[in-house]
Amino acid sequence: MRKFYFFITFLILPFFIGCQSPDSALKKNKSSEYLGLEYKSDWQTQKDDLVFMAFNVENLFDNQHDKGKSDETYLPLPKKQSKAHKKKCEKMAQKKWRHQCLAWDWSDKVVEHKLSVVAESIRQIKNGLGPDILVLEEVENKGILKRLNQKGLHYPTVVLIEGADKRGIDVALMSRLPLVGSASLHPIPFKGIEKAKVEDTRGILQATLKLPNGEKLTVFGVHFPAPFHPTMMREQAFEHLNRLKSRLPKDQLVMAAGDFNVPKREDEKENIVDRQTKEMWIVGHKVMCQTCPGTTYYEPYDSWSFLDMILWSPVLENKEKGWVVLRDSFRMANAYKEQVSKTGGPNSYEMETLSGVSDHWPLAVDLHLKK
Template sequence: MLKHFSTQTDSGDVQMKLRPIAFTAAFIAIVSTASAQEFHRVTVMAFNVENLFDAEDDPDNTGDDTYLPLAVKQADPDHEANCRAHNDIDFYAQQCINLDWSEAVLDQKLAALADVIVAAAPYPDILIMPETENPAIVARLNNALPSELRFQTLVQLDSTSVTSDRGIDVAIASRLPLAAAATAHQVDFGTDTELCGGTRDIIEVPLTLPDGKALHVFGVHLPSGGNPLTCREHAMRTLIATRSALPQDALVIAGGDFNLNCSETRGDLFQRMVRFGRWGVPPEVTSGCAEPGTSKHRERGFGTWFTWSFLDFFLVSENMLAEQRSMSGWFVNLGSFRTAVTSGEQIEANGEGFVSSKRFNPENGTGVSDHLPVMIELVTR
């Protein structure tokens, strides 16, 4: 109960001192209410798991012919001819012919990926994984995790075309439940379909945040750097269009392998795509070609061992930026954006000691992926 205080001046006027006391009480009430509300943090990881194929043949997908046991390949009289027919570059043709992608090798790959995920701190609540072949291999990776850390929600729609692409898709795993059905969005290349070929579908997965609100998670794997920039522009336009179809106040995060190198993210086109799409982006992504990054950026014909790119990053809806007004109670801490190096198997050095990400080597079971994972955190206001 508020007490009323008054003072007497020399002139006899009474001056009430209610306002400061009332303000203080109201402030205490607000702080007490805020303190009683539970603080939430949701950690998101994007990790290109690099060719996570199973060891079984999909007869409809010539893109998985590389990832079969050598004994299966040698038993097929047409295997070598098929490899040469579907791989224009001799390196990939030889890999298709000779790589022994056995169950033992696959177990090593899964164990290496699981080691990185388990060691991440904090442990991811949402995991976006480009380059997965099918739902079964995603479930197998989940089972490779300790039982108490396995994800309850697994989304792999197996929707990408096996004729225009290799049949690999973006998967999303989460400890949060689905808020609605997941959707695959095919990238529209418009008049550049022949130029760009195919690419992975953009996956939209609505998840239920701890306070009951919905978070729309988009998993992306844009056309590779071997394609012209215009192909990645088309994919970004598809992402922006699908995000724009949501309610204006929807909470949205897009993550994965954007395949935009450090020169492209510094360019005017990317800046305009970010503004037009009403996105926020971690400042490191547009800071240039210096370390850190998720993969080395190599220009053919130039020595670029020193340059890095954030091929993997996150875009967040503007209504989750800390400086923006939002009634949702959530914001993305852009300052928490970081690469996650949790295992010595993730990195290698050349003869002069310069570090890069270490892709998985099936011959000796070393390495993990040619990309380093990235992480970011969503917190309640």
């Protein structure tokens, strides 16, 4: 009987991963196994609807050094043998980072594999086509973005504006919709923050797209300062995003998406998300994914967080005609097997074993044309 029970459990378990209550999703058993978060992998996008997706792709680097950027970790091993390279690696703060900088072989094979699994994760949307609007974080440059686009995505609109981030990562946008005017990158005007911390940040990408009926949708792509930086940096980043939105016409269709980097512990203490979005934004996971633990999992604190978010202006719901956001469509896009670790969380990319995708799970939501 036990053998039969185990066999049945083995067969049905994959179908229930991601469909658990918050308690069961967060609990660990003695073998450190836990079940991942809820996702709507069965959501069917209607023929003429558009899909909007946000995805932190975790270090999408090529293996060439970009002048002025700290991308030494992402080089093939033969290029890591100089004294200058080793000296720079030894200055890194964490042992793990030093090891990666010295020993990782970010070869052509690794780059191609990373591109392939990221593309597969994107193409789980719309039966292999991918979303119509895609915001990406942690993309090194236009070259690697172009190579990603060639992995079966074929987006005609591709936007990446090189920023000042010393690490060399940027926010990007890809879409099947045409761009209206030029995209912009808005540096965040931090106040009271030391220069070294400011250099470890990304600006806010702004692009306006033309929807099929002629309406215009303004998209802000963000990657706010990392959680190890002071809370006030994320507060100031949010404030700048809100200033940018307030400069637009009140009836403008606006969405903001990306990695906001506000961990659960910080938000519970400071109430950042609710304070900064009140009246200006609708927060996707707060209205339609209340049972979902988050898009990232931080093992030292045994804590899930929605570091990644999709926001939209209230006008995208309060309309009798035109394009609106379908709340019911809000979902995780984590059905691709390589995205889920053995313990049920986001499966960070592992170069040595050519496994995983990213330490973040993407979010998606549909837009529908009301006539």
